[in-house]
Amino acid sequence: MSLHLSYETLVIAVRQKQLYQYLAASTASVLVFDTLSSLDEEIKYVWKSRWHPVKVLYLWTRYQNLAIAAMELWFLAFPGGPSGPACYKPMSATICTSFFYSMYAYLTN
Numbered sequence: 083m084s085l086h087l088s089y090e091t092l093v094i095a096v097r098q099k100q101l102y103q104y105l106a107a108s109t110a111s112v113l114v115f116d117t118l119s120s121l122d123e124e125i126k127y128v129w130k131s132r133w134h135p136v137k138v139l140y141l142w143t144r145y146q147n148l149a150i151a152a153m154e155l156w157f158l159a160f161p162g163g164p165s166g167p168a169c170y171k172p173m174s175a176t177i178c179t180s181f182f183y184s185m186y187a188y189l190t191n
Contacts, residue, residue, distance in 0.1 A: 106154050
């Protein structure tokens with residue numbers, strides 16, 4: 083089975099992929115800037131405080147986004163990585179874990 087695409091369709095697809103790559107790179111840049119700009123205060127107030135469910139939730143949500151952005155940039159730079167269910171399972175686990183941490187922190191305070 084062959085796939086016949088028009089020139090216009092290919093141009094639109096390439097432009098959309100390029101736009102997605104630009105958005106992913108700019109999002110990662112903003113996340114890194116935000117993390118580094120407040121790192122000194124985070125070390126002072128969060129890292130040196132006692133362990134609490136809210137602290138775990140904060141650190142989890144703060145650094146999981148950096149990890150996801152790094153993986154996304156990696157897969158954009160080096161295509162052929164995992165796709166489909168291999169990508170959805172870690173994302174689902176991340177979302178579920180964040181939800182349960184937030185509910186636990188909310189219910190215990």
